[in-house]
Each structure stands twice: as structure tokens, then as C-alpha cells.
Amino acid sequence: MENKDLLEDNKIQEIIDLLRSDMGAEQMIEALDDYHENDIAEAYESLDTEDRQRLFGILGAELLSEIFPYIEDVGEYLTEITPEQAADVLENMDADDAVDALEDIEDEEQREKLIELMDEDASADVRLINSYDEDEIGSMMTTNFIVIEEDFSVKQAMRSLISQSQDNDNINTIYVVDKEQKYCGAIELRDLILARADTPLGDIISHSYPSVQADASISDSIEMLKDYAEDSIPVLNSNGEIIGVITSQDIIEAVDDEMGEDYAKLAGLTAEEDLNESLPESIKKRIPWLLLLLGLGLVTSSVIGIFEGVVASVAVVVVFQSLILDMAGNVGTQSLAVTIRVLMDEEISGVEKAKFVLKEMRVGGTNGLILGLLAFVFVALYLHGLKAYAWYAAFSVSGIVGFSLFVAMIVSSFIGTIIPIFFHKIKVDPAVASGPLITTVNDLVAVVTYYGLAGLLLVGRL
Structure with a gap:
């Protein structure tokens, strides 16, 4: 166990030394590819403010957007850079991660300013998630998903998948909508890849694939979500339109949060108490x-x-x-x-x-x-x-x-x-x-x- 901890510490120190070096941007980014984002995030937190500000120009918003979701309280790091830079990082994040990051910023005016600085699509996604209460499924969904129309051919579906995958990386399950843009099923990526070009898309659509309503209670939905054991489950609005997905990672976090709440409640405490509470x-x-x-x-x-x-x-x-x-x-x-x-x-x-x-x-x-x-x-x-x-x-x-x-x-x-x-x-x-x-x-x-x-x-x- 001690050897494992020592190796972990050495790895983090390697990343810290790398981030503090005078290596060029391209070389540094290439070197960081050998490490997991979680380890890079831990090293990033060990740097001083000056080093972190310098790194923005080297790493760029896209790489930082992959690192920041692994930081527990990222609000202080977003305020170290300019609002424009922070907004750039946030709009490169998945919408649910951006919402979590914004919640770490205490100043409400500052949060709103960052949302306004984000591009139109990203800010719309953040506002959509924020429109749901924290105990509703919609508050923890991500808008990172692939959707195609049921009347597509397999060839058209593949083209649409390739086009959308540039901005969305949750591609293991592709969701299908009808002509009215209402959810009607899902296709596993493997089935789409193996299907012949002339195969009707309807033959590989799973019309019984589960879904959950955006305004459903998280605590009431956890058991259902766990039972299906899918990589992701679509989230629908009141019109039956898909507006997001709940991933398996989201479900794990929800179960963990629910257990933490129940442990607190068993002691007569409220679930919201934390280290930052006065x-x-x-x-x-x-x-x-x-x-x-x-x-x-x-x-x-x-x-x-x-x-x-x-x-x-x-x-x-x-x-x-x-x-x-x-x-x-x-x-x-x-x-x-x-x-x-x-x-x-x-x-x-x-x-x-x-x-x-x-x-x-x-x-x-x-x-x-x-x-x-x-x-x-x-x-x-x-x-x-x-x-x-x-x-x-x-x-x-x-x-x-x-x-x-x-x-x-x-x-x-x-x-x-x-x-x-x-x-x-x-x-x-x-x-x-x-x-x-x-x-x-x-x-x-x-x-x-x-x-x-x-x-x-x-x-x-x-």
C-alpha cells in the first residue's frame, strides 16, 4: 500500500515539474497525454496562482475544460483568469460539468456574467439544466448525446453520427426521434456499425429502450436507473422530446449522494450540511x-x-x-x-x-x-x-x-x-x-x- 502511495506521489510530482517547466505548448500538451486528467487536476491544484494563470496560455481552454471537472471546488480557479477565459473554458465543458463549476462561484452576478459570455448553445444548455430543481433528474443530465431520425437509412445515420460526434462523445448509444422530434427508441453503436447499408433503420432500433422524465425525482428514479444498467438513459421533457441524457457516472454519483443524505438523516442532520457551511x-x-x-x-x-x-x-x-x-x-x-x-x-x-x-x-x-x-x-x-x-x-x-x-x-x-x-x-x-x-x-x-x-x-x- 505504501509503495502504491509512493508511486502515486511520484506521478503527481512529475506532472507538477512538467507544468512548471519552460517547455513549449505543443510539447507540454503531448507530454500530458501520458497522464490521466484526474492526476493532472491534482497537480494543477498544487501550483501557485501565478503558475496557473501562465498555464492558461499554454494549455488552452479545451484542455483545461477536461481537467476542471476533476477538481472538487473549481470556482476559485475560474476567478483567477479573466471572465472571457473562464467562459471559454466553461463552454468547452459538458453542460452538467459547467453547471457544477458555476455553482462553486459564490457571487451570483459573476456567475450570470460568465453564462452571458458563453456562446449561445452552451449558455442555453446551462440555463436548461439550471431550470430544474436540484432534486429533479433534469438538474444532473448532460446535453452531450447523439440523436438521429427514425426515417434515416443506415448510411444517413452513420453520416449524422460522424458529424455530431465532433461535439458529442457519448456515442455508445444513439437516440432516435420521429418526424415530430419525439423520442422513439435507441440504437447501440455496435448494431449500427454491423448493419448493412441497405438495412432499414427500424430493424435495429430498440423501441423499448428506457427513458426518464426531466422533472422526475432523483430519489424516486434511482432504483429504476440502476436496474436498467445502461451506459446512458435519455431524459425527456413533458412533450416527449429528448433534452439530455443521464450517464452511468451520473447514476453512480446520484446513488453516492443519496447514501450520504441517508447517513446524515439517520443522525438527525440535513443532507446539505458540508465543510463550507457556517x-x-x-x-x-x-x-x-x-x-x-x-x-x-x-x-x-x-x-x-x-x-x-x-x-x-x-x-x-x-x-x-x-x-x-x-x-x-x-x-x-x-x-x-x-x-x-x-x-x-x-x-x-x-x-x-x-x-x-x-x-x-x-x-x-x-x-x-x-x-x-x-x-x-x-x-x-x-x-x-x-x-x-x-x-x-x-x-x-x-x-x-x-x-x-x-x-x-x-x-x-x-x-x-x-x-x-x-x-x-x-x-x-x-x-x-x-x-x-x-x-x-x-x-x-x-x-x-x-x-x-x-x-x-x-x-x-x-
Whole structure:
């Protein structure tokens, strides 16, 4: 691993030395062909402002447009060069990459100025993508695609492909439109190449090739896009016209973003929080859930207060409280994670949901029985062997611990499943509403179960 990292560092340093050299433009561009754009981007970020500004005249807008999409926050580098140069770079990018780059520029007036400086087609594509909300498919599509008409011959289709491929490099799938310019299918590049010149184009068109609406929700469409496993899928407007495509890379990024959002939501955070967010903004987003959980926590503490007499009479039960609470929380979190994954399938029926709840309860009950029996044995051995409790007292306490663990795990499985299903039913995101809430409710149930049983069965008997 260290050798791999060392080779990587050496490669980046080679590129840095190359970029800082006084090599001519043609020689430098030829030398950079040996490296991946991602590595060049990393080296570019290591240069100082003066070197980067000098490189624009050497590398040119076209090469920089291939490098900049690999830079996380490219806004500052766009502002280092003149607006005209920045616009030149942006219009050479794919439209979706240009949109991402513009979002890195905080000044709205500056963003608008750059869009106006771009050529007409490029600025129109950027405005089209920007017209969609960030949670809609249209906001992440690219306008880099090939389209031909269904009444073309194979020969005409090949000519059109060659002509359009000068500006569009997503050529593995060619999209087909009818006379009214409405999407009607797709052709794989391989099929077009192998087709005889006199073959009717209709014979090689896949009319069932999938598509997605531009205003469709990203989160709702991810599963469908993943299931088709195509290199790209056309994006249609309300008139059925193709206005862009979603590539497999876009789908991977969408899945990654969705997972990141769900992880944040499970902790009661909002998906938008990041390193650049100000302290007041982060506090404002987190405090509502924390206040709710504080209230529920106070309820749990009050319930423990009700059992103050139990704690005073049988103090040893406090030792195993965290064991019960932790296991209940773990089981609830597992059920929550599985449930949210299941709920991504919008076609699941009410009967299937009921079966799923029962299955999770059976899983929780079986695991609870196994762990409860283990706790029963080991807690008794611990109390007798290390704390000198009589066998009767040791097994009495361990019996309460084991049975409470069994009950808590069944209930936690039920709560961890039913709460996200309920929130999903009332159109509330189960990820953002469930995580911390389930943990707190599980704590409350586990405390009542544990101390309730201890009060009924142990007080006055030990």
C-alpha cells in the first residue's frame, strides 16, 4: 500500500515539474497525454496562482475544460483568469460539468456574467439544466448525446453520427426521434456499425429502450436507473422530446449522494450540511431535532425516576442498564436500515409490509432469545463468581436481565420497522424522521421493561 502511495506521489510530482517547466505548448500538451486528467487536476491544484494563470496560455481552454471537472471546488480557479477565459473554458465543458463549476462561484452576478459570455448553445444548455430543481433528474443530465431520425437509412445515420460526434462523445448509444422530434427508441453503436447499408433503420432500433422524465425525482428514479444498467438513459421533457441524457457516472454519483443524505438523516442532520457551511447555519439545522430528542430524553429520565425505589432496593440492576439499552438501540438501528432499503421499492404492497414487520420481529425475537439466554448464564456467573452473590440471587438478577433483553429486542425490531413505515405512509422522509427518534423510544421501552420486571420480581425477594 505504501509503495502504491509512493508511486502515486511520484506521478503527481512529475506532472507538477512538467507544468512548471519552460517547455513549449505543443510539447507540454503531448507530454500530458501520458497522464490521466484526474492526476493532472491534482497537480494543477498544487501550483501557485501565478503558475496557473501562465498555464492558461499554454494549455488552452479545451484542455483545461477536461481537467476542471476533476477538481472538487473549481470556482476559485475560474476567478483567477479573466471572465472571457473562464467562459471559454466553461463552454468547452459538458453542460452538467459547467453547471457544477458555476455553482462553486459564490457571487451570483459573476456567475450570470460568465453564462452571458458563453456562446449561445452552451449558455442555453446551462440555463436548461439550471431550470430544474436540484432534486429533479433534469438538474444532473448532460446535453452531450447523439440523436438521429427514425426515417434515416443506415448510411444517413452513420453520416449524422460522424458529424455530431465532433461535439458529442457519448456515442455508445444513439437516440432516435420521429418526424415530430419525439423520442422513439435507441440504437447501440455496435448494431449500427454491423448493419448493412441497405438495412432499414427500424430493424435495429430498440423501441423499448428506457427513458426518464426531466422533472422526475432523483430519489424516486434511482432504483429504476440502476436496474436498467445502461451506459446512458435519455431524459425527456413533458412533450416527449429528448433534452439530455443521464450517464452511468451520473447514476453512480446520484446513488453516492443519496447514501450520504441517508447517513446524515439517520443522525438527525440535513443532507446539505458540508465543510463550507457556517456555524450558525449548522446550528440552525441541527437544533430542532436535538430539542425534540431532549424532550424525549427528559421523559426517559422521568420514567427512571419512577423506579427510584427499585434502584434503591436492588442497586445491582443499574450495572446492566447500559447492556439492555445498547442492545435495544443496535437492533432498532438494524431494523431501520433494512426497512429504509425495502421502502425504496415503491411497488411493495401493504400485505408485504405486514409480512416484513412480522419477519423483523421474528428475527429480533430469535436473536433476543439467543442473547437473552447467554446473558442469563454469564450475568449469573459474574454475580456469583466475582460479586459473591448467592446462586438464587445471581440467577434472579440474570433472569431479569436475560428476559428484559429478549423483550427489548423484539420490541426494538418492531419499533425500528413500524416507525419508518408510518412516516413513509404520511409522506415524511423516514430516514430523516426515524433514526434518533427510534433510539430514544427504544430506550424508553427498554427502561420500562427492565425496571418494571425488576420491581415486580426482585424488590423484597433479595
